[in-house]
Amino acid sequence: MIEAYTGAQVRAAETPYLERGQGPALMRRAAHGLALVALERLRDRRGRVAGARVVVLAGTGNNGGDGLWAGAELARRGAAVLAVAVGDRLHPEGEAALRAAGGRVLPAADGAPALRRAVEQVLDADLVLDAVLGTGARGGLRGTAAEIVRAVLDRWPAPGGRAPLVVACDVPSGVSADTGAADGPVLPADATVTFGATKAGHLLPPGDRLCGEVRTVPLGLEDALPAPALRRLEHDDVAALWPRPGAGSHKYSRGVVGVVAGSATYPGAALMCTRAAVDAGAGMVRHLGDAGTRRLVCLTSPEVVASEDHPADLHVQAWVVGPGAVGDPAQESRIDAVLAGPVPAVVDAGALGAAARAAADGALGPAKILTPHAGELVQVLAWLAALGATDEAPDRAAVEADPARWARTAAEATGAVVVLKGATTLVAAPGGTLLSQADGSPWLATAGSGDTLAGVMGAVLAGCAEHPDAFAAAGEWARGDARFAVAAALAVAVHGYASRADGLGPVPPTALSAAVRSVLRLAP
Numbered sequence: 001m002i003e004a005y006t007g008a009q010v011r012a013a014e015t016p017y018l019e020r021g022q023g024p025a026l027m028r029r030a031a032h033g034l035a036l037v038a039l040e041r042l043r044d045r046r047g048r049v050a051g052a053r054v055v056v057l058a059g060t061g062n063n064g065g066d067g068l069w070a071g072a073e074l075a076r077r078g079a080a081v082l083a084v085a086v087g088d089r090l091h092p093e094g095e096a097a098l099r100a101a102g103g104r105v106l107p108a109a110d111g112a113p114a115l116r117r118a119v120e121q122v123l124d125a126d127l128v129l130d131a132v133l134g135t136g137a138r139g140g141l142r143g144t145a146a147e148i149v150r151a152v153l154d155r156w157p158a159p160g161g162r163a164p165l166v167v168a169c170d171v172p173s174g175v176s177a178d179t180g181a182a183d184g185p186v187l188p189a190d191a192t193v194t195f196g197a198t199k200a201g202h203l204l205p206p207g208d209r210l211c212g213e214v215r216t217v218p219l220g221l222e223d224a225l226p227a228p229a230l231r232r233l234e235h236d237d238v239a240a241l242w243p244r245p246g247a248g249s250h251k252y253s254r255g256v257v258g259v260v261a262g263s264a265t266y267p268g269a270a271l272m273c274t275r276a277a278v279d280a281g282a283g284m285v286r287h288l289g290d291a292g293t294r295r296l297v298c299l300t301s302p303e304v305v306a307s308e309d310h311p312a313d314l315h316v317q318a319w320v321v322g323p324g325a326v327g328d329p330a331q332e333s334r335i336d337a338v339l340a341g342p343v344p345a346v347v348d349a350g351a352l353g354a355a356a357r358a359a360a361d362g363a364l365g366p367a368k369i370l371t372p373h374a375g376e377l378v379q380v381l382a383w384l385a386a387l388g389a390t391d392e393a394p395d396r397a398a399v400e401a402d403p404a405r406w407a408r409t410a411a412e413a414t415g416a417v418v419v420l421k422g423a424t425t426l427v428a429a430p431g432g433t434l435l436s437q438a439d440g441s442p443w444l445a446t447a448g449s450g451d452t453l454a455g456v457m458g459a460v461l462a463g464c465a466e467h468p469d470a471f472a473a474a475g476e477w478a479r480g481d482a483r484f485a486v487a488a489a490l491a492v493a494v495h496g497y498a499s500r501a502d503g504l505g506p507v508p509p510t511a512l513s514a515a516v517r518s519v520l521r522l523a524p
């Protein structure tokens with residue numbers, strides 16, 4: 001599991017060391033880690049370091065200091081290192097170290113000619129160390145640094161062209177270490193070397209896409225860190241946590257998933273959703289819907305028990321409601337009943353409007369998992385605002401600029417878990433638990449993959465519904481209501497792994513479901 005922290009949390013953990021006068025030692029350790037990654041990248045690209053042209057884009061603070069010390073190491077290995085000073089000063093010891101190692105300094109804020117030279121030097125470099133802003137940034141790049149990066153990006157080589165390697169120091173400058181927000185221009189990094197701990201901004205969109213590979217250099221702060229701001233499940237976690245049957249299991253103890261999906265207009269959603277719940281290993285899958293859809297469900301997945309019951313008549317461990325359930329009053333009535341009841345539920349697509357109404361009436365709770373994509377979240381927040389359950393209704397651009405904020409807002413306003421789907425999917429639970437998963441192939445962006453995710457999520461939710469400690473192996477934090485967020489993140493991870501199980505290529509949802517089985521089989 002990756003645990004990530006805000007810049008403020010890491011700075012607070014550093015404070016006792018700084019008070020003991022260990023700041024310079026920490027900086028040297030950070031800079032050494034940065035230099036090692038830069039050396040590795042340079043060797044990969046050009047075979048050797050001697051003679052490489054390296055530009056350090058250096059800001060005025062300690063982030064610039066790290067870059068300058070790392071630049072000094074590269075200069076001692078024979079690289080030609082130029083520090084482009086974007087502000088009115090440089091970290092004094094860092095600058096002295098760089099100069100002592102033979103590096104040069106270009107004061108880029110000294111007028112237009114200096115700025116133009118800086119841009120040329122960046123574009124000509126083999127490697128750029130981006131050390132303008134780190135955890136001390138207030139907002140995005142501004143001033144000379146913003147002008148340089150904007151001018152460089154205007155002339156950035158097309159894919160396949162010879163762009164300089166970019167290694168970011170702590171975070172790509174202009175990306176918030178706390179939120180992943182990227183206000184203004186940012187140089188996309190091939191690798192980001194961060195210090196002390198992974199920062200939340202490395203795992204949150206849109207900044208996460210600008211980080212490249214993230215490497216964390218330990219600074220010995222581990223024991224001083226508080227609870228992380230966010231987490232990401234990795235393969236080992238998924239293998240350890242996914243509910244598995246034991247010798248004493250039977251279909252009911254493993255969890256029955258009830259699916260309220262499909263309508264005469266959209267029967268396919270019910271087929272994909274039920275199939276996925278079966279393939280993800282549910283003990284039993286029940287489907288409720290119109291006669292035509294039920295018939296198709298039984299033909300596609302004979303193991304599903306389809307009926308025209310009402311949710312109140314059935315005993316299931318978890319519901320999945322909403323996929324394709326549009327324009328059918330009987331389905332709407334079933335959805336309302338599930339939302340009003342206590343049983344855990346995945347609430348997708350056609351059920352999100354009813355969920356907003358139920359939330360405004362105070363009916364949802366932490367066992368309900370809403371699964372909007374960005375467009376649907378905008379709609380949900382607009383409904384909640386209209387119903388007086390939130391103050392603000394952002395537009396899509398605002399949600400995409402800071403998805404974590406709006407996923408959290410929706411979680412707090414509804415009292416439910418909110419899974420904001422996208423290339424990076426965020427899971428926000430009321431109370432603040434936040435997970436970020438980025439496991440899926442871009443080929444997942446296809447109609448029906450959300451229906452498949454809902455089915456997979458139903459299966460894992462049914463598996464943990466009656467077991468508050470189902471995921472205690474992940475830590476104390478994962479007990480109780482937090483298990484619903486863990487279940488959501490597990491489903492998102494497995495769905496993502498399945499999209500890559502057969503290499504990178506199209507993943508029609510029917511094939512995706514089958515791949516879920518192979519993902520779960522491969523895990524130990």
Ligand SMILES: NC(=O)C1=CN([C@@H]2O[C@H](COP(=O)(O)OP(=O)(O)OC[C@H]3O[C@@H](n4cnc5c(N)ncnc54)[C@H](OP(=O)(O)O)[C@@H]3O)[C@@H](O)[C@H]2O)[C@@H](O)CC1
Pocket residue numbers: 011014018023026027028030031059060061062063064066132133134135136137138139140141142143145169170195
């Ligand atoms: N603490 C430690 O022990 C360790 C810390 N480490 C390193 O320190 C980094 C944090 O350093 P930091 O606190 O000096 O802040 P930093 O990110 O360099 O930025 C502040 C400077 O930028 C400026 N500035 C601010 N906003 C701006 C903007 N939007 N656009 C333009 N400029 C802006 C601001 O100048 P001002 O505006 O105040 O004149 C100020 O001078 C951290 O990320 C890590 O790399 C490691 O060495 C490990 C040990």
Ligand SMILES: Nc1ncnc2c1ncn2[C@@H]1O[C@H](COP(=O)(O)OP(=O)(O)O)[C@@H](O)[C@H]1O
Pocket residue numbers: 349373421422423424425440441442443444445446447448449450451452453495
């Ligand atoms: N660019 C992308 N990269 C990776 N995963 C993606 C991308 N775009 C969408 N996804 C994933 O694909 C699924 C799409 O779900 P959704 O938008 O509900 O589609 P639908 O309703 O058509 O089934 C989600 O799990 C989402 O996280």
Ligand SMILES: [K+]
Pocket residue numbers: 063130131132133134168169170171172173
């Ligand atoms: K930086």
